Amino acid sequence: MDFELAKRLQKPNTTKIVLCILDGLGGLPRHETLRSELEKADVPNLDRLAARSEVGLTVPVGTGITPGSGPGHLALFGYDPYRFDIGRGVLEAVGIDFDLGPNDVAARGNFCTLDRGRNITDRRAGRVATEVSAKLVERLREIRLPGAQVFVEPVREHRFVLVLRGEGLGDEVSGTDPQVTGVPPLEAKALSPGSSMTASLVNSFIAQAEKLLSGEDQANGLMLRGFAKYPDLPQFPEIWGLRASALAVYPMYRGLAKLVGMTPLPCPGGLDEQLEVMRRRWDEFDFFFVHYKKTDAAGEDGDFERKCHAIEEFDAWLPNLLDLHPDVLMVAGDHSTPALMAAHSWHPVPFLLQSHYCREGNNEHFNEQACLKGSLGTFPAVDVMALAMAHAMRLEKYGA
Amino acid sequence: MDFELAKRLQKPNTTKIVLCILDGLGGLPRHETLRSELEKADVPNLDRLAARSEVGLTVPVGTGITPGSGPGHLALFGYDPYRFDIGRGVLEAVGIDFDLGPNDVAARGNFCTLDRGRNITDRRAGRVATEVSAKLVERLREIRLPGAQVFVEPVREHRFVLVLRGEGLGDEVSGTDPQVTGVPPLEAKALSPGSSMTASLVNSFIAQAEKLLSGEDQANGLMLRGFAKYPDLPQFPEIWGLRASALAVYPMYRGLAKLVGMTPLPCPGGLDEQLEVMRRRWDEFDFFFVHYKKTDAAGEDGDFERKCHAIEEFDAWLPNLLDLHPDVLMVAGDHSTPALMAAHSWHPVPFLLQSHYCREGNNEHFNEQACLKGSLGTFPAVDVMALAMAHAMRLEKYGA
Numbered sequence: 036m037d038f039e040l041a042k043r044l045q046k047p048n049t050t051k052i053v054l055c056i057l058d059g060l061g062g063l064p065r066h067e068t069l070r071s072e073l074e075k076a077d078v079p080n081l082d083r084l085a086a087r088s089e090v091g092l093t094v095p096v097g098t099g100i101t102p103g104s105g106p107g108h109l110a111l112f113g114y115d116p117y118r119f120d121i122g123r124g125v126l127e128a129v130g131i132d133f134d135l136g137p138n139d140v141a142a143r144g145n146f147c148t149l150d151r152g153r154n155i156t157d158r159r160a161g162r163v164a165t166e167v168s169a170k171l172v173e174r175l176r177e178i179r180l181p182g183a184q185v186f187v188e189p190v191r192e193h194r195f196v197l198v199l200r201g202e203g204l205g206d207e208v209s210g211t212d213p214q215v216t217g218v219p220p221l222e223a224k225a226l227s228p229g230s231s232m233t234a235s236l237v238n239s240f241i242a243q244a245e246k247l248l249s250g251e252d253q254a255n256g257l258m259l260r261g262f263a264k265y266p267d268l269p270q271f272p273e274i275w276g277l278r279a280s281a282l283a284v285y286p287m288y289r290g291l292a293k294l295v296g297m298t299p300l301p302c303p304g305g306l307d308e309q310l311e312v313m314r315r316r317w318d319e320f321d322f323f324f325v326h327y328k329k330t331d332a333a334g335e336d337g338d339f340e341r342k343c344h345a346i347e348e349f350d351a352w353l354p355n356l357l358d359l360h361p362d363v364l365m366v367a368g369d370h371s372t373p374a375l376m377a378a379h380s381w382h383p384v385p386f387l388l389q390s391h392y393c394r395e396g397n398n399e400h401f402n403e404q405a406c407l408k409g410s411l412g413t414f415p416a417v418d419v420m421a422l423a424m425a426h427a428m429r430l431e432k433y434g435a
Numbered sequence: 436m437d438f439e440l441a442k443r444l445q446k447p448n449t450t451k452i453v454l455c456i457l458d459g460l461g462g463l464p465r466h467e468t469l470r471s472e473l474e475k476a477d478v479p480n481l482d483r484l485a486a487r488s489e490v491g492l493t494v495p496v497g498t499g500i501t502p503g504s505g506p507g508h509l510a511l512f513g514y515d516p517y518r519f520d521i522g523r524g525v526l527e528a529v530g531i532d533f534d535l536g537p538n539d540v541a542a543r544g545n546f547c548t549l550d551r552g553r554n555i556t557d558r559r560a561g562r563v564a565t566e567v568s569a570k571l572v573e574r575l576r577e578i579r580l581p582g583a584q585v586f587v588e589p590v591r592e593h594r595f596v597l598v599l600r601g602e603g604l605g606d607e608v609s610g611t612d613p614q615v616t617g618v619p620p621l622e623a624k625a626l627s628p629g630s631s632m633t634a635s636l637v638n639s640f641i642a643q644a645e646k647l648l649s650g651e652d653q654a655n656g657l658m659l660r661g662f663a664k665y666p667d668l669p670q671f672p673e674i675w676g677l678r679a680s681a682l683a684v685y686p687m688y689r690g691l692a693k694l695v696g697m698t699p700l701p702c703p704g705g706l707d708e709q710l711e712v713m714r715r716r717w718d719e720f721d722f723f724f725v726h727y728k729k730t731d732a733a734g735e736d737g738d739f740e741r742k743c744h745a746i747e748e749f750d751a752w753l754p755n756l757l758d759l760h761p762d763v764l765m766v767a768g769d770h771s772t773p774a775l776m777a778a779h780s781w782h783p784v785p786f787l788l789q790s791h792y793c794r795e796g797n798n799e800h801f802n803e804q805a806c807l808k809g810s811l812g813t814f815p816a817v818d819v820m821a822l823a824m825a826h827a828m829r830l831e832k833y834g835a
Contacts, residue, residue, distance in 0.1 A: 099821030106834035123835035
């Protein structure tokens with residue numbers, strides 16, 4: 036639904052909407068059994084819920100398109116993922132709870148190993164330990180650049196975030212990672228006139244950094260990519276008229292939620308804590324985004340059984356959530372991560388919506404095959420929020 | 436998928452993609468048996484393949500729209516058939532292997548019979564024999580026009596192609612066929628200022644031609660329509676990053692493929708030769724478009740049984756193709772040609788895609804009913820290439 040239309044049609048109500056995103060939920064059948072992770076997993080609660088829900092398959096971005104986490108979530112929040120784009124640098128920065136502002140350009144950084152000729156011998160600096168990396172990052176904080184503040188923040192192993200804060204810094208700058216070894220890092224280049232200052236600051240940062248790191252064996256160089264400014268996104272609470280919260284263990288998903296104006300409620304303890312926080316703050320919000328990462332992590336590792344277990348863990352927890360009696364409950368995925376592929380994929384994702392107003396009664400299971408036959412059919416993920424709003428009785432009639 | 440996005444996301448791989456287009460594949464059930472051509476035909480190989488494939492129905496252009504060969508094929512190649520239009524004249528010209536260039540305007544020509552008052556008595560000149568027609572065409576080659584080269588090429592029976600080659604020739608010219616008898620042919624009119632020269636050359640051509648043909652009994656007049664310039668289409672190999680070949684018996688389909696930048700590999704001998712050429716040149720290409728005409732020809736003739744046989748002939752040949760082990764194999768149709776209608780139709784067309792990454796296991800057949808229930812659902816033909824690219828692992832992830 037177009038945001039202008041959403042703002043025009045939204046109406047107040049006291050109903051509660053819960054959107055559970057099981058990261059990488061969709062799967063593929065193993066050739067031996069012809070059963071996917073969801074088909075294999077024992078999910079009595081999801082199956083029972085499906086029987087009184089509407090189910091379908093969501094297309095995250097478009098046919099054949101494999102989404103990253105950004106587009107996958109944005110679509111489920113109602114944002115056209117072709118129109119709204121969040122750069123890698125910003126995702127990394129919000130992923131470590133860095134408080135990005137409108138004058139910031141963020142980039143993803145990697146330590147790497149350079150030989151005496153400045154050629155890259157290891158693009159990940161031997162996956163240098165997180166503690167070591169954190170100390171190197173502290174050293175890089177000594178770097179001073181003219182006209183911009185410099186922030187360097189550790190992430191994990193060889194990865195860090197660089198943020199340049201200053202007036203007039205564009206983000207159209209090419210990355211310095213050549214993607215291969217045996218050559219030197221690339222120079223950062225401005226891809227538009229408005230980004231020439233950023234490019235020159237970045238190159239100066241790299242030159243100073245290499246001096247500071249020159250004594251290191253492994254992490255004596257670095258590469259930067261994914262330059263991106265803080266995106267100016269329409270705000271979810273205004274679009275939909277919902278006081279919205281995000282319950283996520285991982286900072287990246289809290290960060291994503293924050294970019295669209297949701298209130299992140301940290302829940303490092305996982306599902307039980309997510310439930311506890313939700314229960315405690317039930318009256319303060321109309322919308323609750325619950326993020327569950329284990330499905331994707333297992334899928335990315337190519338671990339079919341562990342993904343089944345992750346699904347079963349969610350299923351076992353589900354009755355607690357039902358006890359809160361949300362008016363609209365959705366179980367969705369931002370994309371598929373079939374264990375068979377050990378990667379994100381383009382396959383449509385099982386989706387379930389339960390409310391008082393469902394065409395129910397025909398679903399016996401919650402999985403890829405059952406959702407294919409569901410009343411919602413195969414539909415764009417970007418339509419999910421309009422559906423949720425309708426079932427929450429939060430949309431006016433369109434036209435007289 | 437938008438072509439800019441396709442160019443951005445495409446990544447190299449060694450995978451092979453084969454797209455078999457069974458012309459006019461879709462059908463309609465006979466009222467007596469309630470079975471369509473595909474449902475009646477005995478297709479054990481297609482059925483077996485369907486069991487480990489994803490199937491669905493493609494909508495060639497749009498709901499209710501019956502496509503010609505041009506839009507039907509363009510859509511399957513990933514071109515929005517509303518945006519990219521190939522004129523009739525160009526299709527006719529490429530259909531006879533005429534080497535069209537950017538300064539050419541092509542038109543489809545028909546000989547007709549005129550009475551003494553110059554009124555049309557037969558719009559097809561009694562379907563004058565191909566040999567006779569070819570001689571008349573030779574006579575028309577004597578015609579000279581100021582500022583333009585004239586090419587006249589025979590097609591079949593009463594049909595021929597006229598090509599005018601010159602600077603500044605527009606193609607927005609009205610046809611001269613009044614579509615009825617008892618009236619004279621229409622005058623060609625420029626539909627835009629840039630086409631006035633073309634219109635005047637066309638009218639001069641017709642006047643000279645009628646003098647040259649005045650002694651003929653049957654073919655003493657002619658009509659021209661479908662004026663069209665060589666279309667400047669984005670090129671398939673660049674859009675998708677695929678070295679693409681076309682294996683087609685009929686020139687029109689080779690011509691269509693050439694217009695989008697595929698390399699036509701003539702195979703006059705039909706399926707066996709198509710396979711042989713494919714096998715021989717397997718390493719040279721990433722993409723193979725195999726065209727099969729017999730399904731459409733039988734459908735156009737209203738011959739239900741012959742269409743079933745044509746489908747069975749393809750089915751019997753299919754195992755040879757499977758022996759090449761393409762990474763992605765598609766069986767598609769450019770449109771439906773139900774024998775019941777003896778014409779192209781708007782009905783969605785059975786589609787099948789086989790790869791290592793299919794949600795498989797539930798299809799027992801390959802036909803209209805089975806495809807309707809398939810995992811791909813009913814979807815636009817223009818999305819086929821994005822799907823093929825995904826299954827060929829030739830697309831990068833979208834967004835971070």
